[in-house]
Amino acid sequence: MKTKIFGKEGISEAAEILKGGGLVAFPTETVYGLGGNGLDKEAAKKIYAAKGRPSDNPLILHVSSIEEVYPLVKALPEKAKKLMEAFWPGPLTLVLPKSDLVPKESTGGLETVALRSPENALTLDLIRACGFPIAGPSANLSGRPSPTEASHVFEDLGGRIEGILEDGAVGIGVESTIVDLSENCPTLLRPGAITIEDLEEVLGEKVAIDPTLLGKSMAEGFTPKAPGMKYRHYAPKAEMILFKKKEEDETRSGQEDITKFILSYGGKELSDCPEQEAKKSVAKAILSYGEKELSVSSEKRIWILCGEDTASLYEGDGRFTVQILGRREEPLSMTHNLFRLLRQADEEGAELILGECYSEEGVGFALMNRLKKAAGQRIFYV
Incomplete structure (x- = not known):
């Protein structure tokens, strides 16, 4: 199969592919999505097959307006209307009880459906041209870092799908916030650019956090209500480890003790160090661990992923490749770069x-949700 790249002028052709049951990747403000007819169970099956995605991992249906939601749900609660009016089009997905119009192949077998309206003019035009909701998980092979450029999509899915609608690099760089409104208490299932504080301000009530986001294990046979909850995601090919200053209220339970790998900080306890000294201690731990790895294999290619404010702490040692994720005080600058850098690490x-x-x-x-998943939850406390 040849994968065709479309620009704005190719929206009509892309829509015809989708109407015919084919697959077309599309841009959004978060990441690129892999699109198929959300009301066609055979198209949904093709999406799972192209990605190598488990069929119990729900898809998100993309719409161009609030009005398009009504036929897809049993009812539209007032809470959903408030959030849609505040954040659509935008990086917010809502989980609601589905109507019979939505096939279970698009919902991972659940009686709920995940819905959002993306903030991208080309994709909104594509949805309107199709006349049906477009099912769209991230347009990557399952488990890989999500695509933030059309080239990432082609790298993973070239030859596996009919087309890619290109619109440059995305803005946000991580997937949408997902909120479950299928029960009385709004529950955050996946964090994104719309924060829990943003949600609570609009709703005027507390939003619960799904226990899986707080490190709790899922029960055997658990069926995820939203993408990204059950399976390993966002992972580079390289082994990845995160380093963190141990807070007084944190424990090492389930974590590897790295004291033998780190340099001592003048005999001081980290809890007594000011913030900058704590950053220096984390940097020392990272460098010490890297040096230990290099002593085993001097040819090992090691990346250090850090904030702009600490990059200078890693300078002067050409054995490591130092990559700046972004500005610590502007986390959106970091989300924008994260998946691109993880893919670059693979390429290099x-x-x-x-x-x-x-x-x-x-x-x-x-x-941090994406970083932890990319690292397989491996965090070394220092």
Whole structure:
């Protein structure tokens, strides 16, 4: 199969492919999506097959307006209307009880459907041209870092899908926030650029956080209500490890003890160090761990993924490739670069990625969610 690249002038042709049951990747403000007819169970099956995605991992249906939601759900609660009016089009997905119009092949077998309206003019035009909701998980092979450019889509899915609608690099760089409104209490299932604080301000009530986002294990046989909950996601080919300052209220339970790998900080306890000294200690731990790895194999390609403010702490050692994720005080600058850098690490043959951790306040919650998943939840406390 030849994969065709479309620009704005190719929307009509892309729509005809989708109407015929084919697959076309499309741009959004978050990541590129892999599109198929959301009401066609055979198209849904093709999406799972193209990605190598487990069939119990729900798809998100993309619409161009709130009005298009009504036929897809049993009812539209007031809470959903408030959030749609506040954040659509935008990076927010809502989970609601589905109508009979939506096939279970598009919902991972669930009685709920995930819906969002993306903030991208080309894709909104594509949805309108199709006349049906477009099912669209991220347009990558399952488990790989999500695509933030059309070239990433082609790298993973070239020859597996009919087309790619190209519109440059995305803005946000991580997937949408997902909120479950299928029950009385709104529950955050996946963090994104719309923060829990943003949601609570609009709703005027507390939003619960799904236990899986707080490190709780899922029960055997659990069926995820939203993408990204059950399976390993966003992972580079290289082994990835995160390093974090141990807070007083955190424990090492389930974590590897790295004291034998790190340099001592003048005998001081990290909890007594000011913030900058704590950053220096994390940097020392990362460099020490990297040096230990190099002592085993001097040819090992090691990346250090850090904030702009700490990059200078890693300078002067040409054995490591230092990559700046973004500005610590602007987590959206980091989400914008994350998946691109993880893919670049693969392209350049990195074998080990050692990364810093960041505040989980606001958008930082989404950033750390993706970093932890990319690292397989491996965090070394220092």
